Amino acid sequence: MKWLLSQRIGWEIRVRTVLYRLGLSKTTDAHYLTSYPSPQNAVDILQGEWRSRLPDPLAQVKAGPLSLFEDGRIAWLVEQIGGVEGMTVLELGPLEGAHSYMLEQAGAKCITAIEANSQAYLKCLIVKELLELKKIRFLCGDFVAYLREEPGPLFDLGVASGVLYHMKNPAELLALLTKRCQRSLFLWTHYYDEALIAKNPRMAHKLTGSVPATYQGFEHTLYRHDYQEAKYMPGFSGAGGGYSHWMTRDDILNCLTFFGFGDIQIGFDDPDSKNGPSFALIARPQQ
Ligand SMILES: C[S@@+](CC[C@H](N)C(=O)[O-])C[C@H]1O[C@@H](n2cnc3c(N)ncnc32)[C@H](O)[C@@H]1O
Incomplete structure (x- = not known):
């Protein structure tokens, strides 16, 4: 059972590496931020999906247009x-x-x-x-x-x-x-x-x-x-x-x-x- 699991993980890593080299997949690096922590960073996790404009004190954060x-x-x-x-x-x-x-x-x-x-x-x-x-x-x-x-x-x-x-x-x-x-x-x-x-x-x-x-x-x-x-x-x-x-x-x-x-x-x-x-x-x- 353990052997089967390690084989499966090995295959998954190989497939992901190939997809990444072909430009078809992102590495986990894409999930890491390097900028100073901010509300905008949190909102941008779902960038393009927001419908509402956030209230004060977040009114400057870019989200959606609706009030x-x-x-x-x-x-x-x-x-x-x-x-x-x-x-x-x-x-x-x-x-x-x-x-x-x-x-x-x-x-x-x-x-x-x-x-x-x-x-x-x-x-x-x-x-x-x-x-x-x-x-x-x-x-x-x-x-x-x-x-x-x-x-x-x-x-x-x-x-x-x-x-x-x-x-x-x-x-x-x-x-x-x-x-x-x-x-x-x-x-x-x-x-x-x-x-x-x-x-x-x-x-x-x-x-x-x-x-x-x-x-x-x-x-x-x-x-x-x-x-x-x-x-x-x-x-x-x-x-x-x-x-x-x-x-x-x-x-x-x-x-x-x-x-x-x-x-x-x-x-x-x-x-x-x-x-x-x-x-x-x-x-x-x-x-
Ligand atoms: C048109 S939006 C209304 C949002 C907000 N209540 C408003 O009036 O501005 C409908 C919301 O209901 C959610 N929704 C629809 N059917 C649902 C269900 N069966 N259970 C839980 N949420 C549901 C949708 O995902 C969406 O967030």
């Missing part, structure tokens, strides 16, 4: 629910930890943030280290698998921004969230609207058909959304499997009501958004 660390949707959520001080929060798909950071800054007691994309997860860890975040636990894996597991922890607040329209079974995600979030659930999502999608050349060809569906007695329609070329873009922030299902706005609202979260407040209505109509909402259990 997700000062996102008006999260500021609106915090204001509408009277603050998050002392709350336990479940965040789905943190991407680069921007909303997680805002929730920690706003005083949340602890934030459990679940990210399935391994590169995004590493970006969250880099952000956590660089911004010295103390209240956030980033978990690496699928949040649907996490939510299906029973019994699971309960949270005061759920934050599901930019994730519903990446689901294959979005009604299941809404139903699972209503079981785990005791006080409020924040959602920002795209939705399907036949007339609005038809007049959007960027999206119309990606929404390719519909099927009727029922989840635990809730009847609705699923609209297939194919990622197409988007999934090859650097920093792609969707989901695996090549497609997802979108719901109509009414089906989203009716689904939340069906599963007991019928006290709903809507904001950020953007029917003409270039990536498809979108809106935000805060849903609470109806009395």
Whole structure:
């Protein structure tokens, strides 16, 4: 056994050496930095993959263009629910930890943030280290698998921004969230609207058909959304499997009501958004 292992290692080293000589592989030297330690070095481990601009004191670090660390949707959520001080929060798909950071800054007691994309997860860890975040636990894996597991922890607040329209079974995600979030659930999502999608050349060809569906007695329609070329873009922030299902706005609202979260407040209505109509909402259990 030991002999076989040493033979295998010997072969691996020979193959790697040949690949390196042919210019087809890098040596481990490529992983070593020789410059003075800096936040930019850490960010550049995933150079070209960043979506967000980092906040002070890292504003000079080159990352991405989007202002997700000062996102008006999260500021609106915090204001509408009277603050998050002392709350336990479940965040789905943190991407680069921007909303997680805002929730920690706003005083949340602890934030459990679940990210399935391994590169995004590493970006969250880099952000956590660089911004010295103390209240956030980033978990690496699928949040649907996490939510299906029973019994699971309960949270005061759920934050599901930019994730519903990446689901294959979005009604299941809404139903699972209503079981785990005791006080409020924040959602920002795209939705399907036949007339609005038809007049959007960027999206119309990606929404390719519909099927009727029922989840635990809730009847609705699923609209297939194919990622197409988007999934090859650097920093792609969707989901695996090549497609997802979108719901109509009414089906989203009716689904939340069906599963007991019928006290709903809507904001950020953007029917003409270039990536498809979108809106935000805060849903609470109806009395
Ligand atoms: C469009 S981004 C939204 C990022 C951020 N929440 C925001 O609103 O700006 C979707 C994120 O959810 C993650 N994601 C998608 N499906 C997931 C799943 N099933 N489990 C965990 N993370 C998922 C993606 O990797 C990505 O980071």
